[in-house]
Amino acid sequence: MLVVRPAGPTDFDALMELALLSGRGFTSLPEDEQTLRARLDLSAASFKAEVAAPEAWYTLMLEDLEAGDVIGVAGVKAGVGLKRPHFSFRVVTLAQSSPTLDKRFDHRALVLVNECAGWSEVGSLFLKPERRMGGAGRLLAQSRYMLIGLEPQRFAEMILAELRGWFDEDGGCPFWDHVASKFFRLEFDEADMMSASTDGQFILDLAPRHPIYAELLPKEAREVLGRVHREGEAARAMLETEGFRFQGLIDIFDAGPTVAARRDDIKTVREARRLRLKLGEDAYGEEALVSSSEIGGFRAVRAPVFIDGETAIMGRDAASALRVSEGDMVQVKA
Incomplete structure (x- = not known):
């Protein structure tokens, strides 16, 4: 994993x-x-x-x-x-024109x-x-x-x-x-x-x-x-x-x-949800991106997750890789 x-x-x-x-x-x-x-x-x-x-x-x-x-x-x-x-x-466009010549020139320039x-x-x-x-x-x-x-x-x-x-x-x-x-x-x-x-x-x-x-x-x-x-x-x-x-x-x-x-x-950032972890069978549900819920102990994996309301059901191997336990909060992006 x-x-x-x-x-x-x-x-x-x-x-x-x-x-x-x-x-x-x-x-x-x-x-x-x-x-x-x-x-x-x-x-x-x-x-x-x-x-x-x-x-x-x-x-x-x-x-x-x-x-x-x-x-x-x-x-x-x-x-x-x-x-x-x-x-x-x-990269900007600088416009230069000449009424005398009735011409306009746009120049790309680096500023x-x-x-x-x-x-x-x-x-x-x-x-x-x-x-x-x-x-x-x-x-x-x-x-x-x-x-x-x-x-x-x-x-x-x-x-x-x-x-x-x-x-x-x-x-x-x-x-x-x-x-x-x-x-x-x-x-x-x-x-x-x-x-x-x-x-x-x-x-x-x-x-x-x-x-x-x-x-x-x-x-x-x-x-x-x-x-x-x-x-x-x-x-x-x-x-x-x-x-x-x-x-x-x-x-x-x-x-x-x-x-x-x-x-x-x-x-x-917009779609990730914070859910409570419940341990279930390995390979249970659709694969999702899952992370622990605190920056200090941040870890992330991709693993099968079944979302049931405010609960994320996930296998023990994935939980072990994240170093989280049942009842902990995890962040899930399906």
């Missing part, structure tokens, strides 16, 4: 393995020991409510209980842009903005390639919304997700090569690592302050504005199913799109 559970300091080796597998451009999983260990420490403190709510960063691990193997990771950051700006490029300060973020979703089947990704992705729905007041009214931008088959990033690198004068991997492991002051210092006209960019760069990495299409589809939509914002390094939704409008 697969279970989503809180990450802790003992998960370092598993998290580093996932970071190494994630590849270029997966900024939220840097191959840096200090950064990952700090991330795990912060996650443990967040689940214990030992940090201020807006500063919490919850890291979730997807574990195969039978194999004792961690196969995926995801996260929820309660607040972005609080201690450092959360920069994006907004540096910091619009998402204070929003919450779902991200860091990554599974081992050989385990991307059988609903594992969906379980991991939806568990983030189950977590948010337990105590919505811990999170912002707007939830964003940043998707990795387009990279060529040879690993090159067209937007970085033709645009961003001109301002930062670094190798992509160095800038990506610094973005994840420093306070981001270099971005504040060097990011362009004036609009960049898309028509002046090479075709290779124009074509990838807001384009999702080939390995991110499934993640984008799952986000859109939950109600996330493109916001006209793209990443300043790889031009990947930012999608967002109102917290209370996210499908899983």
Whole structure:
């Protein structure tokens, strides 16, 4: 059985393995020991409510209980842009007209903005390639919304997700090569690592302050504005199913799109019900997403559940994976 559970300091080796597998451009999983260990420490403190709510960063691990193997990771950051700006490029239309010529021209332009300060973020979703089947990704992705729905007041009214931008088959990033690198004068991997492991002051210092006209960019760069990495299409589809939509914002390094939704409008947050658990036969009822009812002991599984009024009847194996007992409250998304 697969279970989503809180990450802790003992998960370092598993998290580093996932970071190494994630590849270029997966900024939220840097191959840096200090950064990952700090991330795990912060996650443990967040689940214990030992940090201020807006500063919490919850890291979730997807574990195969039978194999004792961690196969995926995801996260929820309660607040972005609080201690450092959360920069994006907004893709805007600038209209120019000439009464003399009786002509109007609309130009796409990239404008540096910091619009998402204070929003919450779902991200860091990554599974081992050989385990991307059988609903594992969906379980991991939806568990983030189950977590948010337990105590919505811990999170912002707007939830964003940043998707990795387009990279060529040879690993090159067209937007970085033709645009961003001109301002930062670094190798992509160095800038990506610094973005994840420093306070981001270099971005504040060097990011362009004036609009960049898309028509002046090479075709290779124009074509990838807001384009999702080939390995991110499934993640984008799952986000859109939950109600996330493109916001006209793209990443300043790889031009990947930012999608967002109102917290209370996210499908899983809206439809999950808090029910009292009753133990029954295994494989009883339709499969549903089920989580424990407290953030501190958060765990989530997909398992057969029969809903009878305000009662959720579920098998003992699933209850054991959730570490809940008969009579406890659980959260169920059918």
